[in-house]
Amino acid sequence: xKKLGYATMLSSPLKKLYGxxxxxxVLTLFxxxxxxxxxxxxxxxxxxxLIELDALGSKLRDSVTFLPLKDVRFADDPMKGHTxxxxxxxxxxxxxxxxxxxxxxxxxxxxxxxxxxRNTNDGSLNSYALAWPRYLPRNAVLLEGTTFISNNHYIxxxxxxxxSNLFPFVGWHIKTGCRLPDRxxxxxxxxxxxxxxxxxxxxxxxTFDGHFHLDGFxxxxxxxxxxxxxxxxxxxxxxxxxxxxxxxxxxxxxxDLMRCKARKFCRVESKxxxxxxxxxxxxxxxxxxxxxxSSAVISIFQNACHKVDGCRLEVAHSNNIxxxxxxxxxxxxxxxxxxxxxQLATQFLMxxxxxxxxxxxxxxxxxxxxxxYVLQWEADWAGMVHQGVWRDPVADxxxxxxxxxxxCVKKNFKDRKIGHNESYFLEWAGKVLDDVRRRKSxxxxxxxxxxxxxxxxxxx
Numbered sequence: 001x002k003k004l005g006y007a008t009m010l011s012s013p014l015k016k017l018y019g020x021x022x023x024x025x026v027l028t029l030f031x032x033x034x035x036x037x038x039x040x041x042x043x044x045x046x047x048x049x050l051i052e053l054d055a056l057g058s059k060l061r062d063s064v065t066f067l068p069l070k071d072v073r074f075a076d077d078p079m080k081g082h083t084x085x086x087x088x089x090x091x092x093x094x095x096x097x098x099x100x101x102x103x104x105x106x107x108x109x110x111x112x113x114x115x116x117x118r119n120t121n122d123g124s125l126n127s128y129a130l131a132w133p134r135y136l137p138r139n140a141v142l143l144e145g146t147t148f149i150s151n152n153h154y155i156x157x158x159x160x161x162x163x164s165n166l167f168p169f170v171g172w173h174i175k176t177g178c179r180l181p182d183r184x185x186x187x188x189x190x191x192x193x194x195x196x197x198x199x200x201x202x203x204x205x206x207t208f209d210g211h212f213h214l215d216g217f218x219x220x221x222x223x224x225x226x227x228x229x230x231x232x233x234x235x236x237x238x239x240x241x242x243x244x245x246x247x248x249x250x251x252x253x254x255x256d257l258m259r260c261k262a263r264k265f266c267r268v269e270s271k272x273x274x275x276x277x278x279x280x281x282x283x284x285x286x287x288x289x290x291x292x293x294s295s296a297v298i299s300i301f302q303n304a305c306h307k308v309d310g311c312r313l314e315v316a317h318s319n320n321i322x323x324x325x326x327x328x329x330x331x332x333x334x335x336x337x338x339x340x341x342x343q344l345a346t347q348f349l350m351x352x353x354x355x356x357x358x359x360x361x362x363x364x365x366x367x368x369x370x371x372x373y374v375l376q377w378e379a380d381w382a383g384m385v386h387q388g389v390w391r392d393p394v395a396d397x398x399x400x401x402x403x404x405x406x407x408c409v410k411k412n413f414k415d416r417k418i419g420h421n422e423s424y425f426l427e428w429a430g431k432v433l434d435d436v437r438r439r440k441s442x443x444x445x446x447x448x449x450x451x452x453x454x455x456x457x458x459x460x
Contacts, residue, residue, distance in 0.1 A: 057134070057135045060135035061131075061135050061136065061137055064129045064137040066114075066129040066230075067087075067127055067129065068124045068125075068126070068127055069086060069127055069190040070123030070191075071085075071124075072124050084190075085123075085240050086240070089101060092107060093245065097172075097175065097245065098171050098172065098242075098243055100239055101238040103236045108130055109130075110132075110133075111132055112130070112132075112232050112233055112234065113128065113232065113233050113238070114129045114136065114137060114230050114232040114233075115127070115185070115230060115231050116229060119191065120191055120193075120194075123187065124190065126190055126191070126192070138229075140230040142234060143182075143231055143234060144182070145183070145235070146179065146180075146181050146182055146235045147183050147215075147235065148236075148239075149184075149185045149187070149239070150165050150166060150186050150240070151186075151188070151189075152189075152240065153189060154188075155188060156197065156200065157197050158342050159345040160342045160374060160378070163203070164242045166196075168239045168243055169181075170257065170258060172237060172239075173207075173208065174254060178456035178457070180209060182211070184212060194214060199323060199326075202265075203323075206262045206266075209261075209457075248380070252381060255381060255382040256352075257458060258348060260458040263331055264460065265327075266327040266328060268327060268328055277310040278308060278310055278311045278334050278437060279312055279332045280301065280304075280305050280314070280335045280429075281315075281316065281329060282313065282337045283317075283318055283343055283344075285318055285338075285341055286317060288341075289361055289414075289417065291417065291418050291420065292396070293419075300420065300429075301313055301337060301429055304425070304433065305433070307433075308433045316329055318343035326346060326349070327349055331349065331351070333350050334351070334354050334440065335354065335355045336355070336357070337357045338356075338357075338359070339360070340359065340360050340364065340375065344356070345375065347375070347378065348378070348382035350384065353385055355384070355386075355387045355432050356387060357428065358375065358386070359389065359390045359391075360372070360389060360390070360391045360392065361413065361418045362393060362409060362413065363410060364413055364414075367409075368414075387435070388428070390425070392416075395408070395413075396419075397412060
């Protein structure tokens, strides 16, 4: 009898079944081995990539180049074009807005701004750089939040100059839906500044709801108990051109917001209904550009006010009044009489369409240059009515008969005191009072914050 092999003994269906099972087993084992091989290969590739990425990151850190904040090559014309502050970078210009720089942004290739150096005497010894957020320069720290950075030729200790420096940030604040900064860093010609005029500090605190923290980092930079050589910013907004190309409409809106916020900060009650009384304020200076005879000047404007029913005169000294008392005084002022000076920077605290009478000592028209008109410009931007100027024709400290008369007038013009002309002042004040009464009679609502109701949370 012929023996049959095992395979021969299997029926045809069974052969097919076992064959299929064998194929499945082989394919399964192959997939398992392939998976292990690929996994092992990916680990090798991943490790290599990480090593290469670390090396690239190290190169990116080392490639960060710090440049002088103040580029002395452009000292002869420091505000032209890109300016001498951060001279390698151009501003962003949007129609009707102040020129600014924003980091990170498309213009910076999404790199953040870093600053190094804390010199308070020479801006060329402070420096800046751009860096990728994940590859900051060595021994640098990244500060979270939004940082406002200002650089200017104007000093921050002067009320007008300081206001001009920081005003564009109010416009940016409004434009971005009332976003608030986490800190401020101020430069004057590339040199760190750690303080501003007390009045300006309160204006900014009121406008930005208390968010006016000056970060001078004038000592070692300490973060999480560690010292760092440089600071980088998660977001930085840089202004270096004052109001720049901010449109009149947007300047006026910014002043409206500042007025509203200041009154809210000082808890000034809003005006309701019609009020035809006229508030005249004589804001005096002490020292330079004060009146030679303050009593006589007060008497003249008091007489002018008495000729108009409902007129009241208040007299205040600019150096002897608190911020909130000043806000309250100007909120009830329709007509401001004052010498030319930084105290006139407060004029925006009055209602729109309020009037200003400005007085100068001898010499300003001839020698002060275009800067003597800046407060008239502010009046226009803030929606005030500048009612002209009076210029004292006499310099008591100089005689027209002396040979060096012109040099004498020029020498002391900024600090010279101001005289008066009774007949001229009475006539001038009478015309302005008539105009104020006419304007107030045309007002439907005495509210001061025209156009800002609800803006940035300010409602009076």
